[in-house]
Amino acid sequence: MTDQANPEETTTSIAAPATSGVLLTLAHPALERSRANRALAKAAKGLEGVTFHDLYETYPDFAIDIEAEQEKLLAHDVIAVQFPLYWYATPALLKEWFDLVWLHGFAYGLDGNALAGKRLFAACTTGGAAKAYHAHGYNRFSMDEFLRPLEQTAYLCGMVWETPFVVHGAAIKDDEELKAEALRYRARVASLMTAPADAELGA
Amino acid sequence: MPFLIQAMVYLGAAVISVPIAKRLGLGSVLGYLIAGVVIGPFALSLVGEQGDIMKFAEFGVVILLFLIGLEVQPSTLWDMRKAIFGFGGAQVVGTSLAIAAASMLLGLPWQTALAVGMVLAMSSTAIVLQTLDEKGLRQGPVGRAAFGILLLQDLAVIPMFALLPTLATIAPTVHEAAGGHGASLVAHLPRWAQGLSVLAAVGVVVGGGRYLVRPIFRFIAEARLREIFTAAALLIVVGVANIMQTVGLSPALGAFLAGVVLAESEFRRELESDIEPFRGLLLGLFFITVGAGIDLRLVASQPLVLIGLVLGLMVLKFLVLFGLARLFGAPARGAAAVAAALAQGGEFAFVLLTFTVGAGVIGATLAALLTAAVAVSMALTPVAMILYERIAQMLDAAIPKVVPDTGAFDDSEPDIIIAGFGRFGQITGRLLTANGFRSTVLDSDIEQIDLLRRFGRRVHYGDATRMDLLRAAGIERARMLIVALDDREKTVELVETARKAFPDLVILARAWDRRHAYDLLANGADAVERETFEAALALGTTALQKLGYRAHRAHRAGAIFRRHDRKSFEDLRPVWGQEEAYILASRDAAQTMDKLLNADLARLRPGDAAGAWDTATLDEELKERAEREAAKRENAK
Numbered sequence: 001m002t003d004q005a006n007p008e009e010t011t012t013s014i015a016a017p018a019t020s021g022v023l024l025t026l027a028h029p030a031l032e033r034s035r036a037n038r039a040l041a042k043a044a045k046g047l048e049g050v051t052f053h054d055l056y057e058t059y060p061d062f063a064i065d066i067e068a069e070q071e072k073l074l075a076h077d078v079i080a081v082q083f084p085l086y087w088y089a090t091p092a093l094l095k096e097w098f099d100l101v102w103l104h105g106f107a108y109g110l111d112g113n114a115l116a117g118k119r120l121f122a123a124c125t126t127g128g129a130a131k132a133y134h135a136h137g138y139n140r141f142s143m144d145e146f147l148r149p150l151e152q153t154a155y156l157c158g159m160v161w162e163t164p165f166v167v168h169g170a171a172i173k174d175d176e177e178l179k180a181e182a183l184r185y186r187a188r189v190a191s192l193m194t195a196p197a198d199a200e201l202g203a
Numbered sequence: 204m205p206f207l208i209q210a211m212v213y214l215g216a217a218v219i220s221v222p223i224a225k226r227l228g229l230g231s232v233l234g235y236l237i238a239g240v241v242i243g244p245f246a247l248s249l250v251g252e253q254g255d256i257m258k259f260a261e262f263g264v265v266i267l268l269f270l271i272g273l274e275v276q277p278s279t280l281w282d283m284r285k286a287i288f289g290f291g292g293a294q295v296v297g298t299s300l301a302i303a304a305a306s307m308l309l310g311l312p313w314q315t316a317l318a319v320g321m322v323l324a325m326s327s328t329a330i331v332l333q334t335l336d337e338k339g340l341r342q343g344p345v346g347r348a349a350f351g352i353l354l355l356q357d358l359a360v361i362p363m364f365a366l367l368p369t370l371a372t373i374a375p376t377v378h379e380a381a382g383g384h385g386a387s388l389v390a391h392l393p394r395w396a397q398g399l400s401v402l403a404a405v406g407v408v409v410g411g412g413r414y415l416v417r418p419i420f421r422f423i424a425e426a427r428l429r430e431i432f433t434a435a436a437l438l439i440v441v442g443v444a445n446i447m448q449t450v451g452l453s454p455a456l457g458a459f460l461a462g463v464v465l466a467e468s469e470f471r472r473e474l475e476s477d478i479e480p481f482r483g484l485l486l487g488l489f490f491i492t493v494g495a496g497i498d499l500r501l502v503a504s505q506p507l508v509l510i511g512l513v514l515g516l517m518v519l520k521f522l523v524l525f526g527l528a529r530l531f532g533a534p535a536r537g538a539a540a541v542a543a544a545l546a547q548g549g550e551f552a553f554v555l556l557t558f559t560v561g562a563g564v565i566g567a568t569l570a571a572l573l574t575a576a577v578a579v580s581m582a583l584t585p586v587a588m589i590l591y592e593r594i595a596q597m598l599d600a601a602i603p604k605v606v607p608d609t610g611a612f613d614d615s616e617p618d619i620i621i622a623g624f625g626r627f628g629q630i631t632g633r634l635l636t637a638n639g640f641r642s643t644v645l646d647s648d649i650e651q652i653d654l655l656r657r658f659g660r661r662v663h664y665g666d667a668t669r670m671d672l673l674r675a676a677g678i679e680r681a682r683m684l685i686v687a688l689d690d691r692e693k694t695v696e697l698v699e700t701a702r703k704a705f706p707d708l709v710i711l712a713r714a715w716d717r718r719h720a721y722d723l724l725a726n727g728a729d730a731v732e733r734e735t736f737e738a739a740l741a742l743g744t745t746a747l748q749k750l751g752y753r754a755h756r757a758h759r760a761g762a763i764f765r766r767h768d769r770k771s772f773e774d775l776r777p778v779w780g781q782e783e784a785y786i787l788a789s790r791d792a793a794q795t796m797d798k799l800l801n802a803d804l805a806r807l808r809p810g811d812a813a814g815a816w817d818t819a820t821l822d823e824e825l826k827e828r829a830e831r832e833a834a835k836r837e838n839a840k
Contacts, residue, residue, distance in 0.1 A: 063762030066803075104821040 021049035022121075022192055023076035027083040027094035029056050036125045036170035036178060037084060043182035044082075044189045051076060055093050062096055069101040074114060078192045079159070081150070082123040084170070088139075088146045098153065107157045116158030121192055122150050123185065125170040133168070162192065212249045216242045217487050232333050233585040235487050239494020240582075250495060257492045257553075262444070263485025264329050264550060268357075268455040269440050270482055271332070271350070272462015273471050278657060280463065283351050290348060290531045291355025294545075298324040298523045305519060314370040318564045319573065321363050322556055323516055325549035328353045328455065329486050330584050335544060338588065339671030342663045345540045348528065352545060357456040360551055364451065364558065373563035397451070404450040408443055408457060412464030420470045433477040439465075440478070453551075493550070497578040501571060512576040517587065520546040536595060543591035547584045548577030617643035619683045620676050622667035622697060624655060627713050627734055628687030643676045668697045670704065678705065686712040686728075691719060695726055702727025717772065721779040740765055760804055767800045 024044055028037045031054075045052035053072065059065075073079060083090050090098075105112045124147070132139045133146070143166050144151075154161040165188050167173075167181050216238035224234025242249040250256075280287075303320030307313055331349055335341040341350075416439065423435050440458055447457030465471060502509050521542045528538035556574055559565040565573075619642040621632050632642055644655060645667040655662045663676050667688065678684060684701050688694045698712050714720035714731040723731045744761035748754055771792050778784045 061762060063759065063766060065766060104818070104824070109821060109824055 021051060021076050022047075022078040022080050022189060023051050023053060023072055024080045024082060024189065025053045025055060025094070025097070027055045027081065027091045027097070029091055029093065031056070034084060034125075034170075036167055036173065036181070037082065039178045039182040040082060040123065040125070040167070040185045043186040047186065047190055047193075049193050050189060055097060056091075059093065062093060064097060064100045066100055066103075069097065070103075070106060070114070073101065073107075073118075076118070078119045078121060078162075079115070080121040080123060080189065080192070083125075085124050085126045085146065088141075089149070102153070102157065113158060117160075119160040119162050119192065120150065120154035120157075121162040121164070121189075122147055123165040123188075125167045127171055128168065130168040209250060212242055213488060213491060216249075216491065221487070231337065231487075232330050232490055233582065235490030236494035236582040239491035240497055240499070241494075242491070243495030243497065243499075245497070245499030256488065257496070260485055260489035260492045261550065262441075263482060263487075263489045265444050265454050265458045266440055266478055266482040266485060267329060267332065269443075269458035269462040270475060270478060272459040272464075273466050273475055275463055276466055276657065277463055283347060285531075286348050286351030287355050290527060291352045293527050293531075294352050294524060295324050295356060295359045297527055298520055301519055301523050302516070305515065312372055314372050315565055315569075318367055318370050318559050319569075321367070322552050322559065322565075322573065323520075323548050323577070325356050325360075325551040325555070326353060326520075326545040327547055327549035327581050327584070328357070329489055329550065330547060330581050331544050333486065334585055334588055338592075339669060339675060340540065340544075342672070343675035344533070345537050345544070345675075348531075348533065348537070348541045349544050352524075352541075354459070356549070356551065357453050357459070360453050360456075360555075361451070363555065367555070367559055367564055368562045371563040373566065400450045401452060404446050404452065404457075405460065407446060408461050409464050412461055412468075416465060417468055417470070420468075424470070424473075429477075432473065436474050436477045437481070489550070493578050493581055496553075496574070497582070498571060498575050501575050502579070505572070508572065509575060509579065512572065513579045513583065516548060516576060517546040517580055517583065521587075539591055539595070543587045544584070546587055547580040548573075549581075552577040617641045617677050617681050619643075619685060620645065620673065620678050620681045621685045621687060622646075622673075623686065623688035623713070624662070625687070625689050627689070628685065631685055631687060643681070645672060645676055668693050668700065670700060673701070678708070681708070683709040683711065686710065688713070691715050694719075695722055698723050698728045699726040717775075718779070720772070721776060724776070725780070736768070763803045764800065767796050767803070771796045 024041075026037070026041050028034055031038060031041075041052070041054075044050060051072070081090070081094060083094050086092075089095065102108070102115075103112070107115050124143070126133070126143075128137075128139055131137050133141065133143050135141070139146075143164065147164055151161045153159075165185060167185075170178075173181070217235060220238035220241070221231050221234035224237065225231055241247055244250070299317070299320035301320070302323050303313070303316040306316035306319045311319065331353060332341060335346050335349060340346050420432070420435065423432050439461060443457045443461040444454035447454045465474060524542035524545055525538050528541050529535070533541065553574060556565065556570045556577075560567055560570045618640045619635055621628050621635075621642050621644045624632060624644045624646040628644070628646075632644060635642055644662045646655075646662060647666055663672060667673065667686075673684075678701070684705075686694050686697050686701075688697065694712055694714075698710055701708060701710055710728050712723045712728040712731050714723055714733045716733060720731045720733055740761050743764070744757045747757035747760055752760070774792055775785065775789055778788045
C-alpha cells in the first residue's frame with residue numbers, strides 16, 4: 001500500500017462545500033440484543049448536529065449505495081463509527097462500508113482527498129474487561145493496537161484520528177453503569193462538534 | 204292437489220316472501236317460515252297435509268349435514284372433541300334437567316318432565332346453521348361451538364330413543380320401538396346385535412367411502428355425464444341415510460359421517476357444487492313445512508300458555524347455554540351469540556314428540572302444544588339473533604373504549620390476518636409463523652384450506668373482502684393485515700375498506716404491477732410488493748451467474764438493479780394518476796435511470812471506472828510509484 005497522502009494536496013482541498021456535524025455511523029447486526037450499543041446510540045443521536053446512520057438497518061442485504069454514502073461522508077466534518085468489537089475488528093458490514101465507499105481516488109490516493117481534514121472517531125464496545133486488553137491479559141494487546149487499522153485509515157486519508165471511546169465489559173454492566181457510560185459518550189460526541197478541528201495534519 | 208300446482212304454491216311463496224324478509228333484515232329462514240304460515244292449512248290453506256312433504260323436506264337437513272361433513276377433515280373433528288363432547292354433552296344434560304325441573308314445577312310427573320326435557324334440549328341444526336351462515340358466524344369460534352353442540356345432539360338422539368320408552372306413564376298407543384324416527388329393522392333384535400349392526404353400518408359407510416366411492420366416481424367422471432354424477436352424489440346421500448335409518452341411527456348423522464369420509468377425496472368439490480342447490484331448496488321447503496305446521500287454532504285458543512311456553516323454553520335454554528359457554532371459557536359476547544342461536548327447539552323435537560306419544564310418555568294434547576311451541580321458537584330464532592345483535596351493538600356504542608369481544612373461543616388472538624393463502628400468501632405466512640407470530644388465514648379455496656388445516660393452521664373459509672368475516676377472524680385485535688389475494692380489484696377493495704374501518708391497522712398488500720402498487724398505496728396500504736419483481740430479479744441474477752459471472756458479482760448486479768428500480772418507483776409516485784405527466788416522467792426517468800444503472804453496473808466490470816474492489820487505478824498509481832523509485836535508485840548509483 002501507499003504510505004501517505006500528499007500533504008500539499010490535502011491542505012488545499014479543505015475549501016470543500018460547507019459541511020457540518022457528526023455522521024454517527026452505527027454498525028451492529030443484532031442491535032435488539034445489545035443493551036450497551038442501544039444505550040450509547042440513544043444518548044448520542046438526539047444531539048443537534050448529529051446525523052444518525054444505522055448501517056445494518058439501511059443495508060440489511062449489504063447492497064451499499066456507494067454514491068449516497070460518499071455524499072454523506074462529504075457532508076460531515078466528523079465521521080464517527082460505533083460498533084461492537086468482533087474478533088478484534090469491526091462487524092462485517094462496517095468493513096464492507098470502508099471497502100466499498102472509501103475508495104481509491106475518493107478517500108485516498110493521488111486524487112483522493114475528499115475526506116482530508118475531517119476527523120475520524122471510533123466508539124467501540126467489548127465483551128472482555130479492560131484488563132484483558134493488556135500485554136498481560138488474555139487478549140495480549142491493547143485497544144489502541146486493535147484499532148490501528150482504523151487509525152491508519154484516518155492517516156492515509158489525511159484525517160485527524162480522535163481518541164477512541166471504549167466501553168469494556170459491555171454485557172456485564174448494570175443499567176446504572178450503562179447510563180453513566182451513555183452520558184459520558186453523549187458528552188464526548190458533543191465535544192467533537194465544538195472542538196476546533198486540529199489543523200495539524202499528518203505531514 | 205295436483206303436484207304441479209302444489210309445487211307452484213311452494214315456490215311462489217318462497218320467491219315472494221324470502222326476498223322481502225331479507226330486505227327487511229329478517230333473514231331467509233324467517234322468510235320461509237312466514238311463507239309457510241301464510242300458505243299453511245291454518246291461514247290461506249293453499250297446501251294441505253304436511254306429513255309427506257315434511258319427510259321429503261327433512262332430507263334437506265340430511266344433505267346439509269353431508270355438505271358440512273365434506274368441509275370437515277377427521278383431524279378437525281378430533282380438534283373439536285372438547286367442543287363436541289364437553290360443551291355439547293353438558294348442554295344436552297344440563298338443558299334436559301333444567302327443563303325437566305321447570306316442567307315438574309308446572310305439575311308434570313317426573314317421567315313426563317324428563318321426557319319433555321330431553322325433547323326440548325334439542326336445537327334446530329337447519330335453522331342454526333343457516334342463520335349463522337347468513338351472519339357470517341359459521342366459520343368462526345361461535346359457529347364451531349354451535350356445530351359441536353348440534354353434532355352431539357344428533358348423537359344423543361340414539362340413547363334417547365332407548366331411554367324414552369322406559370319413562371312411559373300412559374299405556375302405549377303404538378307398539379313401535381323406534382316410532383316416528385323411521386322404521387328400524389333391527390329393533391326386534393337383542394341389544395348386542397343392535398350394537399353390532401350399528402357398528403357394521405358405520406363400517407359400511409366409512410369403508411365404502413374410502414374404497415368404493417372413488418373408483419365408481421372415476422368411472423362416472425370418465426363418462427362425462429354431469430347429471431349422472433349429480434345422481435350418483437345424491438344416491439350416496441340417500442343410500443347412507445337409508446343404511447343409518449335401518450339400524451336406528453339418525454340419517455343426518457350418517458350423512459355427516461359420509462361427508463367426513465369423502466372430505467379427503469378429489470371429488471369433494473364436484474360433490475359439493477352438485478348437491479349444494481338441493482340443500483338450499485330442500486331446506487327452504489323444510490322451513491316452509493315447519494311454518495305451515497304451526498297450529499294457528501291452538502295458538503289462538505291458548506295464546507298465553509303458548510307464549511309462556513315459548514318464552515320459558517327460549518330463556519331457559521339461553522341461560523343454560525350461556526352459563527355453560529362461559530364455563531368452557533368463551534367470552535361473554537361469544538357465549539351470548541351461541542346461546543341466542545341455539546335457544547330454540549329443533550326438528551328432532553317433532554320426531555321425538557311423535558315417538559313419545561306413541562310410546563305413551565307424553566299425552567297427545569301436551570305434544571301438540573309442545574310442537575307448536577317448538578315451531579314458534581324456531582321461527583323466533585332469527586328474531587333472537589337480531590335482538591342479540593342489537594343489544595351487542597348498543598353495548599358497543601355505550602362503552603366504546605372497551606375492545607368488543609368478537610366472540611372468539613380461541614384464547615390466542617392472531618397478530619396477523621392473511622387474506623388469500625395461495626402461492627403468494629403462503630410464503631409470507633410461513634415466514635411469519637416460523638418467526639413465532641400467530642396468524643389467521645382467510646381463503647376461499649376449500650382445498651387449500653384443508654391442506655392448511657392438516658398443518659394445524661387456523662383457516663377461515665370465505666371471501667376476505669367481507670367485513671363480518673374479517674371481524675370473526677379477529678381483525679379488531681390483530682396488528683397487521685396482509686392482503687395476498689389473487690384478484691386485482693378485490694385487493695384494492697379490501698385495502699380500502701380495511702383502511703376505512705381500522706385507521707391504525709398496518710396493511711401490507713400484494714401488488715400486480717407498478718400501477719396497481721400505486722393504486723394500493725393511494726388507498727391506504729402501508730407497504731406493497733409487486734408480486735413478480737423479486738422472483739424475476741432472482742432469476743435474472745441466476746442468469747448472470749450462468750453467463751459466467753461469479754456469484755457475488757451477479758448478486759451485486761441484482762442488488763443495484765433493485766435499488767434503482769425502487770428509487771424510480773418512489774420518484775414517479777407523485778405524478779401517478781396524471782396520465783400524461785406520468786408517461787412523460789416515466790420516459791424521462793427510464794432514461795436517467797438506465798444511465799445511472801449502467802454507470803453503477805460498470806463499477807462491477809473490471810477495467811472500467813473505479814469501483815468496488817476494483818484496484819485498477821490503485822495498481823496504476825503503485826506501478827508509477829515503483830517506476831519513480833526505481834529511477835531514483837538508478838540515478839543514485
